[in-house]
Amino acid sequence: MPKFAVLGSGFISDFYIKALQQYRQDAEIVIVQGRNPDKLRKFCETYHIPNQTTSMKEAVGHNEVDMVIVGLPNHLHLEAVDRCAKAGKGILMTKPLGRNAEEAWEMLQIVEKAGVFHGYLEDLVYTPKTQKAIKSVRNGAIGTVTWTRSRETHPGPHSDWFWDIEMAGGGAIVDLGCHCIEVSRNYIGKEIKPVEAMCWADTLVKPIAAEDHAIGLVRYNTGAVAQFEVSWAFRGGMDLRDEVSGTDGTIWLNHFLRTGFEMFSAPGQDAYVAEKAETGSGWLFPVGDEPVELGYTNMFENMISSFQSNETPDETFYDGYVVNAIMDTCYRSAKTKKWEPVELKEWRGEDDSSPIMRLREYDKEHYLIKEEKLPNGSVKVVLKNKKTGEFIQRNQL
Numbered sequence: 001m002p003k004f005a006v007l008g009s010g011f012i013s014d015f016y017i018k019a020l021q022q023y024r025q026d027a028e029i030v031i032v033q034g035r036n037p038d039k040l041r042k043f044c045e046t047y048h049i050p051n052q053t054t055s056m057k058e059a060v061g062h063n064e065v066d067m068v069i070v071g072l073p074n075h076l077h078l079e080a081v082d083r084c085a086k087a088g089k090g091i092l093m094t095k096p097l098g099r100n101a102e103e104a105w106e107m108l109q110i111v112e113k114a115g116v117f118h119g120y121l122e123d124l125v126y127t128p129k130t131q132k133a134i135k136s137v138r139n140g141a142i143g144t145v146t147w148t149r150s151r152e153t154h155p156g157p158h159s160d161w162f163w164d165i166e167m168a169g170g171g172a173i174v175d176l177g178c179h180c181i182e183v184s185r186n187y188i189g190k191e192i193k194p195v196e197a198m199c200w201a202d203t204l205v206k207p208i209a210a211e212d213h214a215i216g217l218v219r220y221n222t223g224a225v226a227q228f229e230v231s232w233a234f235r236g237g238m239d240l241r242d243e244v245s246g247t248d249g250t251i252w253l254n255h256f257l258r259t260g261f262e263m264f265s266a267p268g269q270d271a272y273v274a275e276k277a278e279t280g281s282g283w284l285f286p287v288g289d290e291p292v293e294l295g296y297t298n299m300f301e302n303m304i305s306s307f308q309s310n311e312t313p314d315e316t317f318y319d320g321y322v323v324n325a326i327m328d329t330c331y332r333s334a335k336t337k338k339w340e341p342v343e344l345k346e347w348r349g350e351d352d353s354s355p356i357m358r359l360r361e362y363d364k365e366h367y368l369i370k371e372e373k374l375p376n377g378s379v380k381v382v383l384k385n386k387k388t389g390e391f392i393q394r395n396q397l
Helices: 011-023 037-047 056-061 074-087 101-114 128-138 172-188 296-308 317-336
Strands: 003-007 028-033 051-053 067-070 090-094 118-121 145-153 194-202 213-220 225-231 239-246 249-256 263-265 282-284 366-373 379-385 391-396
Touching (some): 003 011, 011 028, 011 037, 011 296, 028 037, 028 056, 037 051, 067 074, 074 090, 074 101, 101 317, 118 296, 118 317, 128 172, 128 249, 145 172, 172 213, 172 225, 172 239, 194 317, 213 317
Parallel strands (some): 003 028, 003 067, 067 090, 145 225
Antiparallel strands (some): 145 239, 239 249, 366 379, 379 391
16 A cells, blocks of 8 residues: 655645545555645644645655645646656646646656656546446447536635636636546547537636636547536536437436435534535535545545556546646637637547447438337338438338
């Protein structure tokens, strides 16, 4: 079992350590680095962590540490990766990998040149529902994926640095769109190349330089399209939903907000309800076990087992780089109001992928367009003549 250093003592590191300590009792967190000494002390007391420091260098260089979990603001990711790689430590990086594709590519080059283990902590790919849905898609349950829709909206992030466009690298797209894009890549197939994107982004509510709303379309070279919807101004909590449409089926997933656990409280409660919940009274939607349902436990299982067996985890820095490249494309499109090409320095998937459309034969003369059972019990089929292109319909009793 690797021994960990954690960089950052904020919101995301709280989730990471909770998931590790609750579900991997053999996980040993040796040291935590944080920028605020008082906050850091309380954090380490809560989780019974023996060592603490405000120095990134000291945490990374601790002689007992095998792997570093980076839960720092986006503008510190590159420095953290460089220090970890030089120290020969494995790196688990929170999302997004970089503030832009150039920064992400530099980090990828650093870890690959150093030969250190690297994992991209995209937790929403690892939720139990998502993992099961991805397995169903790969087993052919819904045919070839034609379209995905991923939505993440909430009232806005919890820390000040998110709202600074220089520190964060962007707004709702960088913060939330990275989740949606990578979830959709897993459904469509990460070997399928993203080729272009169209995006609307605007600042509608918050007094910030970055976008607080965005809707994007990413087209892949099979013809499949992935849609994302993100907002920092959605009221009512955090809404996480995915839809996947295929040639032979559909999947709908509702991860958060409407969790299946609903409670009404007239007097309210002071206790924590769920991430980004806006109120403790009225109708509440608690979560049974957040680290599990948000994918953190499955994510660390994959990362740790991959590290121990010297294998590649499901999500790597290369995946983070591709996501950053797609987000850069979305930002360009939001300015030009046009479809923009996805620019990748290196593509490691398939160069050519089969188009989605499959011609389904009905008989020697016709293709089948649609088959439908009518209220009277008969079956109507719509056909296309192979030679003439004529569309016809037939009723079968």
